[in-house]
Amino acid sequence: MARSKADFTSLQEFQESGDRVYLSHLSVDCVIFGFHENSLKVLLLKWKNGPWCLPGGFVKHKESIDQSAIRTLKERTGLAEIFLKQFYAFGDPDREKGKRHEGTWIGKRFVTIGYYALVDYSQVFPEPDLLSSECKWWDVDNVPELIYDHNQIMSKALEALRLSLNDHPVGYNLLPEKFTMPQLQKLYETILNEALDRRNFQKQMISLDVLIRLKERKTGGAHKAPFLYRFDKRKYDKAMKQGLRLSF
Amino acid sequence: MARSKADFTSLQEFQESGDRVYLSHLSVDCVIFGFHENSLKVLLLKWKNGPWCLPGGFVKHKESIDQSAIRTLKERTGLAEIFLKQFYAFGDPDREKGKRHEGTWIGKRFVTIGYYALVDYSQVFPEPDLLSSECKWWDVDNVPELIYDHNQIMSKALEALRLSLNDHPVGYNLLPEKFTMPQLQKLYETILNEALDRRNFQKQMISLDVLIRLKERKTGGAHKAPFLYRFDKRKYDKAMKQGLRLSF
DNA sequence: TATTATTGTGTATATCGTACACAATAAATC
């Protein structure tokens, strides 16, 4: 996990007294999804002279675990108010294979709570933290080998996102405000990793009753200009809360 | 959360040096579901001279969180090899409203990982631990007020169980080996809290292709004797792994 | 002006979910 150093002035201080600020043995890791050029991306961090990892952080003594994920996200993407969902806790004692920082605060055993976030790619300006040399987007089906069990965490996040499509709409957080039906379809196809019928997809989406079709069309591309849509936020939020399949 | 004292000889020793054996700030809580006399039950623990709570435990230094839930379950029910599923982590800093043991190890802030378990009611012999005076089954829609946020944890467990019915079979862990279709239906109705059509229910269950109808019928009750069924374990396990609705 | 690739729309069919009715029967009652 990557860590926030805002509360310390040096790595050494952090390693010597992490307990002062954070709960020991506990971290959060964030799988941040974005959508760009018809593919699903995750935001990864690279340690200086080290491997890639998920952006993560630690939990302050008087902070909720949700809050600590929100803080991590804010620090890495600059965004507040983004969609965030806790999906699983990872707690094998040997999950940190090839551990570094042996004998230090960060070298202890950690149980980590996994969150995934959905963000508007175009609004994000990735920032590495003080211990990282890079922070950038990777294609979900082309991520490098990550430290510890972070590849597994990412897979589980993607699986959770896929499952959520069964009962919840997606897109509000991943697409720009105005978007076309083909864009929305590509998003679904990318997350599900399968092709969908264009006409049936449109019917389904419209039946969800969360879209508003605008008068405008998207111009500039070749071929027939597609209509632009936006989400009806109120209906979208309602669908997120209630779920879409109330069926048994 | 209730705690295991097996690793200590006194409460005082435990309070003074819990860190020696367990990860600090971290616990697991188990919502143990059983099914008896046509209603869904949860196993609760009562502190000596205190309120009721979910059975829980702490995580040893070299133990996975799953293992620590398994251990807790074994201690409380006597059962090993039971169905167990992690469903959510609860980490608000003030979740332990009305905290006791202020200033002691157990009085610290805890983030807890919630698990739910499905067990065969008739196989369980509830055992209180050394700090509890009682351990008994309660009807899910009639549980008393529990400590901390344990009522919320229980609700979330029930919700998770309900959602799981959408894509996974249930019953193998909650029913005796041989059972009737009406029994299975009651189980579903209890979990979903709604009445289901008898004929359609049977068709659905049979279409899941995890049941084997036996030649025997259940005798003894009044009225027409229903057939007995059992699960085809191989198919059941496959359905548990793959899920039942692969549809998008 | 013609071409090209893409979008907008509708229909026929199969599948699934839902509503519903009647015959069979094990125990209980008389």
Add this chain to the structure above:
DNA sequence: GATTTATTGTGTACGATATACACAATAATA
């Protein structure tokens, strides 16, 4: 032993939903 009662076993008709598929319209390009 015949009758009553509540429950189980089974099948069918209907409507809703999912799926497969075809053709006209059009924005940019050639």
